[in-house]
Amino acid sequence: MRFSVSSRTLAILLSLLVASVLTALAWVAPTLSLREGVLAAGITVAACFLLLYLMFEALIFREINTIYEGLEHIKRKEFRRLSNKFLFRPEPLKRMRNEILGMAQRKQQEIDELKRLQVLRREFLADVSHELKTPIFAAQGFVHTILDDDDTDEFTRKKFLQKAAASLDALDLLVQDLVSISQLEKGVIRMRRQPFDITQLVRDIFEQLELKATRRNVTLALAPDDFQAAGGGVWVLADRNRIRQVLINLIDNAIKYGRENGHVTVALTESGKTVRVSVHDDGEGIPKQHQSRIFERFYRIDKSRTRESRDAGGSGLGLAISKHIVEAHKSTIRVHSEVGQGTTLEFKLPRPRSTDARAPLAS
Numbered sequence: 001m002r003f004s005v006s007s008r009t010l011a012i013l014l015s016l017l018v019a020s021v022l023t024a025l026a027w028v029a030p031t032l033s034l035r036e037g038v039l040a041a042g043i044t045v046a047a048c049f050l051l052l053y054l055m056f057e058a059l060i061f062r063e064i065n066t067i068y069e070g071l072e073h074i075k076r077k078e079f080r081r082l083s084n085k086f087l088f089r090p091e092p093l094k095r096m097r098n099e100i101l102g103m104a105q106r107k108q109q110e111i112d113e114l115k116r117l118q119v120l121r122r123e124f125l126a127d128v129s130h131e132l133k134t135p136i137f138a139a140q141g142f143v144h145t146i147l148d149d150d151d152t153d154e155f156t157r158k159k160f161l162q163k164a165a166a167s168l169d170a171l172d173l174l175v176q177d178l179v180s181i182s183q184l185e186k187g188v189i190r191m192r193r194q195p196f197d198i199t200q201l202v203r204d205i206f207e208q209l210e211l212k213a214t215r216r217n218v219t220l221a222l223a224p225d226d227f228q229a230a231g232g233g234v235w236v237l238a239d240r241n242r243i244r245q246v247l248i249n250l251i252d253n254a255i256k257y258g259r260e261n262g263h264v265t266v267a268l269t270e271s272g273k274t275v276r277v278s279v280h281d282d283g284e285g286i287p288k289q290h291q292s293r294i295f296e297r298f299y300r301i302d303k304s305r306t307r308e309s310r311d312a313g314g315s316g317l318g319l320a321i322s323k324h325i326v327e328a329h330k331s332t333i334r335v336h337s338e339v340g341q342g343t344t345l346e347f348k349l350p351r352p353r354s355t356d357a358r359a360p361l362a363s
């Protein structure tokens with residue numbers, strides 16, 4: 001059973017005990033009247049209470065000091081801040097218990113967070129080694145086949161070397177993406193915001209990805225398509241190169257995971273101080289349970305599509321990188337998708353203010 005009498009209660013009890021003994025003696029003695037007896041009892045209780053209470057408190061303070069000295073090693077800064085406050089206030093034990101509990105809770109939270117980070121780090125390492133292994137082994141296999149087989153004809157050699165080169169290109173892409181994501185996560189990359197016409201950027205990317213789209217017979221469209229005719233395009237204030245990286249990832253995914261012979265549309269909608277950029281495809285869509293996870297590093301919806309995506313040049317980091325870049329622009333990337341009806345990924349960018357716009361703002 002826990003003994004939980006406070007020093008004040010203990011002092012009162014002991015004082016009462018001493019006082020009753022003394023009063024009983026005085027009562028028995030014929031020289032004291034009833035009034036004088038009560039007075040003597042009162043004075044005795046008060047005196048004993050003060051004496052014992054201060055004594056207990058002094059002892060407890062000494063104990064607390066010793067414990068605090070031990071605690072100081074663990075919690076130097078906070079201890080300094082709290083020690084004075086503790087020593088000269090009532091109920092030091094209760095306050096100290098609360099403080100220790102609070103500290104233990106904070107430490108436990110830190111431990112939980114460290115454990116979580118350790119698990120993530122381990123998973124990341126496992127994923128990275130797995131992803132690195134695939135192109136390295138492929139390139140190694142092709143090169144060794146050429147080296148070990150003297151009878152290989154010129155045509156086969158060239159084909160194998162081309163395959164080895166493609167694997168090394170995939171490796172290069174993966175390493176570049178790994179560098180990007182680690183820098184973005186560390187926060188060392190600063191966004192160089194400048195006003196630019198995003199319709200122009202989208203058209204450049206369409207040209208760059210045209211071959212890929214043609215291979216799957218996918219049409220690429222900008223909506224609405226009359227920005228150029230209206231004059232001036234759509235201006236945003238953002239890091240052009242980083243937004244280019246995001247749009248390449250989103251449009252490339254829309255081509256890759258969208259329907260063959262389908263349509264990919266980039267829509268730009270101006271409203272108030274922002275421009276909404278959305279990339280839509282009419283592919284098979286993303287089931288609800290995967291929608292929040294596709295932004296995780298190396299997360300892929302189904303493994304059978306993994307090889308397909310890798311062969312098509314995906315590192316598995318595209319959306320994770322895009323999310324970081326969009327967030328560095330103080331915006332959020334969202335996914336809307338219905339199975340069988342396609343997918344839309346979208347985010348908002350600020351429009352330039354009149355002071356930093358070099359081109360007229362569309363109204």
Ligand code: ADP
Binds near residue numbers: 253
């Ligand atoms: P990957 O290199 O695999 O394309 P991403 O980070 O770009 O890596 O995408 C992560 C996963 O999200 C993809 O493997 C795919 O399963 C899913 N995904 C991304 N975009 C789409 C889309 N438009 N339609 C369907 N699934 C998509």
